Amino acid sequence: MTRNLLSQSVRYTMLAMAAGISLGAGTAQAEESKGTINLAYVEWASEVASTNVVRAVLEQEGYKVNMDSLSAAVMWQALGTGDADAIVAAWLPTTHADYLSKVKDEVVDLGPNLDGTKLGLVVPEYTYEKVPSIADLNANADLFDDKIVGIDPGAGLMSMTEKAMKEYGIDDLSLQSSSGAAMTSALANAIQNHQDIVVTGWTPHWMFARWDLKYLEDPKKAYGDAEHIDTVVHKGLKERMPQAYAILDNFYWTPEQMGEVMLMNQKPGSDPYENAKKWVSEHPDVVKKWTEGTAE
Structure with a gap:
């Protein structure tokens, strides 16, 4: 009798553990079910820094993020076709003006994420x-x-x-x-x-x-005046992933903050993605401004 009770107890414990594992797996899947965001960027030190930081924040909020390093022309083309969901690398109003004009009906400019360029x-x-x-x-x-x-x-x-x-x-x-x-x-x-x-x-x-x-001094202003770096998304992202859209819309930092990440990335053997995650973990107050009130 005692033996049977013990067997039943073991069985119940194992079933409970299995249920717990299953429940845990289900919760993990639920946490990973927010979807995938495709970010495109140009291989400039500034854009490597900003795109990796945005990736780290979006992943922290439960999204899967893909990053594609492209030439400027192909980056904008990918954004226009929807192969890329967003970029945080739009130098405007001058440098990328021609690229934007070709896809303006397919994208939404969320405004500057950095001023003073x-x-x-x-x-x-x-x-x-x-x-x-x-x-x-x-x-x-x-x-x-x-x-x-x-x-x-x-x-x-x-x-x-x-x-x-x-x-x-x-x-x-x-x-x-x-x-x-x-x-x-x-x-x-x-x-x-x-x-x-x-x-x-x-x-x-x-x-x-x-x-x-x-x-070098530019008396003819051939390079124009100071620019800003904008976040631009493919149309439809707001409806499809409103929280991700809100985070991208809120993303804004200073040249000094970006410089911190860029300098980290210059250390031999450093990983820009790991550096971005480290910076994000060390600046919770800044990140909170990007994510606060965006929960779905």
């Missing part, structure tokens, strides 16, 4: 003392080995630089395509050897925290 040609401070303006480049082409070091060819900054070169009549230098990483590598090498170099640059960027750099 700038674009232009950048040189080391010791070069600026000799060549302070874009207008001085032609006469000093030999200092720069007859080239301006650019980034990826699809970037809006590159097309703006081509227009600026025409506006200033710069025909003794050519614009060299590379990538954001290759550009900063060339800049680091030149500074290490105290050589003159001119590169396409933008703020916010970690290179300004690492080296003494100057923007």
